[in-house]
Amino acid sequence: MSLFTIVAGARPNFMKIAPIIHQLQKKQREGTNVRFRLVHTGQHYDKKMSGDFFEQLNIPQPDANLGGGGGTQAEQTAAIMVAFEKELFEHPSDLVIVVGDVTSTLACSITAKKLQIDVAHVEGGIRSGDLSMPEEINRMVTDSITDHFFTTSELANENLRKSGISEERIHFVGNTMIDTLLAQKPRFKKPEGEIFEDLEPQGYFIMTMHRPANVDQEQKLKAMIAAILEGVQGLPIIFPVHPRTAKNLQVIGIQADNLRMCEPLGYLEFNYLVKNAKAVITDSGGITEEATVMNVPCITLRDNTERAETILLGTNELAGTDPKKLKPYLEKVMKGDWKSYQGIPLWDGKTSERIVDILIEKYA
Template sequence: MLNICIVAGARPNFIKVAPLVRIIIKAKAEGRAVDYHLVYTGAENDPTLESSLFEDLGIPHPDVFLGVDCVNLNELTGRVMSEFEKYLDANRTDVVIVVDDLASTMAVAIVAKKHGLTLAHLVAGTRSFDINMPKEINRLVIDGLSDLLFTAGIGSTSTATREGAELANVYMVGNILMDTLRFNRSRLVRPSLFDTLQLKEHDYIVFTLNRKALLADRDNLGRMLTSLCRAAGDVKIIAPLRNGAEEVVLPLVKDFDNFIIVKPLSYLEFGYLTANAKGIVTDSGNVAEEATFNGVPCITLNSYTEHIETVKCGSNVLVGEDAGKLADAVSDMVMGRWKQCSLPDRWDGRTAERILQILFNIK
């Protein structure tokens, strides 16, 4: 029996591991000798995990909640290490799969290796090449400890091998987010706000914002939002913002009728909103990847992206934190002047299938 522990440290992680959970459940039902636990490092009452999330993703709720909830990253790392060690002591585990680059992800990786378990990193080889970013340190540590590095593309594979990972341990399995998007393509839900706001498909811009550095510089954020609203003209800007971001953004857009802040949507509703937009302005790498999959023009409020394929062949452009560049890009978006884009290699929806087969082969 292959016992797999899949660990999620935040809401976006569930979106990426959902295909793995589904394919393991399917394999088990077909008589394969495999089982899993889905572990969440946070609390069961985490407000970011809306009640519909797991139903939307087509997976059961987590089997275990470690219950760690704190702001200080060093404290969080220590507490996750302690709680995950208790989990491993009580549950037979052969493979631990971690995803992305959170402090909790790094904590789990350290404990798994101290227990002598096979550690697999999903979305390995991702780099910003800015060592001042806490997440960059997490990535280096997790990749350095991992026995199996599952990368999304050629660039990530090159990074992992260049930094010393053995080529035999690096697998370009593809972008697992595409498994989720393909699974949900026919399940998306049209939000009621289309009726209340009289929205029409492909005639609005979606705006998302979460990055702390952007929110902290309110003067520059104000300039960027002013540029965005003016360049959009009569096109409505729909902004599903969580409380912290809403508090910062609201006073900066009070003079613009075309900027509309709405409450966060369910996963399937947000998927419909972005898939049918005229364009997207975001600071999220995942949202930019989804935009490329859907062929929707996307502007990322950053000077770099860990998902460079969304720029090289996808629908994404980078404007940094420059209000002038943002205005020019939004004008192009509104006028329909956008680059041709295509899907990167192995965005085929079979990533989870490849990963499970690799795990069977090595065990």
């Protein structure tokens, strides 16, 4: 019997692991001789950032919680590595499955490889080329020691080939986050609260910001929000505020009647708002994928992206981090003159089936 250890630690990870878990459970019911342990590293540790995802996405409670949240990048990485090593000593695994590009991805892949355990990286091969992003370093290090790469696009495949990865280790399967999106779409629900009551379909924007380039410099954050407020022509902006952004917003004291800030939302509530929005304004990578597949205009406040397919075939555009350059993008949205989703290969809701079939063939 094979044992797979599935690692999740931060909010985006849960959407990526949920369909893999559901597919493994299905195989178990069909009699396949495979077990899995779900390890939550604790990288995100408040309920809105992790707990809700277990409930809403029907993921079983984790077999272990490593309690690796808090501290600096180095402290968090070290804490997760120490705790995960103990987990693997106590529960020897045939394969460690990591997803995405967060600290947990890096820490657990290194720990597994030092114990001579194979690593599979779901969403392997994506690159932004921006080494100022911690996530880019996490991707590069993880992919340098990974055994099997489950990729979301031909662009990711090419990145891996250029770095010398052999073809038999690259598995082009699609995007598990889209599996979750398509499966959960019928369950999306309007959030409760006064700020959401009067929202009309395509009559509001939804915005997220958390990257240091946008939120750490107070005057730049103030200028960016001012540019957005000017461009939306009075339409409501729903702004679930990331903890790091909240601190700086308090300092700059920006207010407007149509800027509606709230706590981070659950998965079903947030994507209800994305699905029905006039447009999304974000500096998140994953949200660009969800907006693209739901054919919602997406303005990304970044100078680069590791998800170029959302620009080439999707509804995403890079507006950059300069508030002065935002105006034409918002004008285009307000005129209804935005591109449509063209369809991205294998983003069809069946990625987890392909992943699990490959893993069972190789390890079960």
